[in-house]
Amino acid sequence: MIEKKKLYSTAVEKETAVLVAVSTQKQTAAKTQEYLDELSFLASTLEVKTVKTFTQNLERADIKTYTGKGKLEEILIFVTANPVDMIIYDDDLTPSQVRNLEAVFKDIKVIDRSLLILDIFAMRAQTAQSKLQVELAQYQYMYPRLTRLWTHLSRQSGAGVGMRGPGETELETDRRIVKDRIAFLKEKLEKVDRQSTTRRKERDRLVRVAIVGYTNVGKSTLMRSLSKADVFAENKLFATVDSTVRKVNMENIPFLLTDTVGFIRKLPTTLIESFKSTLDEVREADILMHVVDISHASFEEHLDVVNKTLVEIGAADKPTILVFNKIDLYKPSFNDEELEEEEVPALAPEDLLEQLKRSYIADKGDNVVFVSAEKKENIEELRNAIFRLVKAKHFAIYPNWLDLGYTPVENVEE
Numbered sequence: 001m002i003e004k005k006k007l008y009s010t011a012v013e014k015e016t017a018v019l020v021a022v023s024t025q026k027q028t029a030a031k032t033q034e035y036l037d038e039l040s041f042l043a044s045t046l047e048v049k050t051v052k053t054f055t056q057n058l059e060r061a062d063i064k065t066y067t068g069k070g071k072l073e074e075i076l077i078f079v080t081a082n083p084v085d086m087i088i089y090d091d092d093l094t095p096s097q098v099r100n101l102e103a104v105f106k107d108i109k110v111i112d113r114s115l116l117i118l119d120i121f122a123m124r125a126q127t128a129q130s131k132l133q134v135e136l137a138q139y140q141y142m143y144p145r146l147t148r149l150w151t152h153l154s155r156q157s158g159a160g161v162g163m164r165g166p167g168e169t170e171l172e173t174d175r176r177i178v179k180d181r182i183a184f185l186k187e188k189l190e191k192v193d194r195q196s197t198t199r200r201k202e203r204d205r206l207v208r209v210a211i212v213g214y215t216n217v218g219k220s221t222l223m224r225s226l227s228k229a230d231v232f233a234e235n236k237l238f239a240t241v242d243s244t245v246r247k248v249n250m251e252n253i254p255f256l257l258t259d260t261v262g263f264i265r266k267l268p269t270t271l272i273e274s275f276k277s278t279l280d281e282v283r284e285a286d287i288l289m290h291v292v293d294i295s296h297a298s299f300e301e302h303l304d305v306v307n308k309t310l311v312e313i314g315a316a317d318k319p320t321i322l323v324f325n326k327i328d329l330y331k332p333s334f335n336d337e338e339l340e341e342e343e344v345p346a347l348a349p350e351d352l353l354e355q356l357k358r359s360y361i362a363d364k365g366d367n368v369v370f371v372s373a374e375k376k377e378n379i380e381e382l383r384n385a386i387f388r389l390v391k392a393k394h395f396a397i398y399p400n401w402l403d404l405g406y407t408p409v410e411n412v413e414e
């Protein structure tokens, strides 16, 4: 048979994947579909093309092979008949599940959600600190899973998904060496962390605002329009892994604005741990700007995930501005029941948005803003909302600021 792939094309081919998820009592079929969409988006961030998805209803995921036997065979038949480079599981696999699945799928890579996210972080990390953080997270993920996957990957060259891992040589698959490496990285990271804590202390005099939110909601785009900073924004997940800090001046009051790494469902715990110091930027902020992509069908769930993560890292309970972004893309979603009754929605999207806005404002008070970073809508309103909080905090730190000779612009004519 002719191997079409290799004969004519010298271009790097995209890697291909099948995705696998299970719906359980806790996770409805609709939710599973949504998670799979997100997983496919994560894969595409790594240039991996999804060719098929498999789902199965189970009481809970199978402890040996994640899906049941029948589904496993179905997947095996498909990946044997089609060019598939990897199988990506939507949940984290246990070390024994990985071993069992690798035994079934042989040369096809078995990847789980955490490994995929770790790979994206590895690709995105820019600074020495975040590179160390990712490497530590990778080793911690790898340690209990020292299986064929890693030795197998180490024999291949080039960068593919699951191959940005630190397991470059066969030696490194040895548990003791991995353990030593973890200790070494922790020590090195502590040093770097101490330096950045000192750096943060040095800027302690200024009010700090941290932009937080689910991944891909428009944090960096907003950062750019608020601070004129040249921040990398892209329609990919985890475009930002390192945090960026910019000094912003409003009416002669300077403050610091930080763009941070986005949150996501099922974020690997080793990543949260290793990124502790990056998340310190959030923990130590005076004010949070929580950005939500209102055009996303599950924006409410995203909001919850972010709030829960904030609690987890000890950064809840700060004065917060809730920013609903991408209003230009907002389309109300109706559930099936409403559609069945053929009810034409009585309200236009703008009115629904208005209604939503009123209900959030009733709930949260003044600090809710609806904007479009892309179309530059209501950015002034957002500035004012931020400034109100910044000003209050700033004068709490510097009661005598005005006496120091800084005249606010609004008082110039006096």
Ligand SMILES: Nc1nc2c(ncn2[C@@H]2O[C@H](COP(=O)(O)OP(=O)(O)OP(=O)(O)O)[C@@H](O)[C@H]2O)c(=O)[nH]1
Binding pocket: 213, 214, 215, 216, 217, 218, 219, 220, 221, 222, 232, 233, 234, 235, 236, 237, 238, 239, 240, 241, 261, 262, 263, 325, 326, 327, 328, 329, 371, 372, 373, 374, 375
């Ligand atoms: N239509 C529309 N697109 C937007 C808006 N704001 C941001 N985007 C787009 O959304 C995508 C993600 O924007 P980013 O600013 O990178 O989002 P982020 O939250 O920083 O993402 P991560 O760093 O990956 O977590 C980009 O393609 C932006 O151009 C908006 O108001 N409307």
Ligand SMILES: [Mg+2]
Binding pocket: 219, 220, 221, 232, 233, 239, 240, 259, 260
């Ligand atoms: Mg970003």
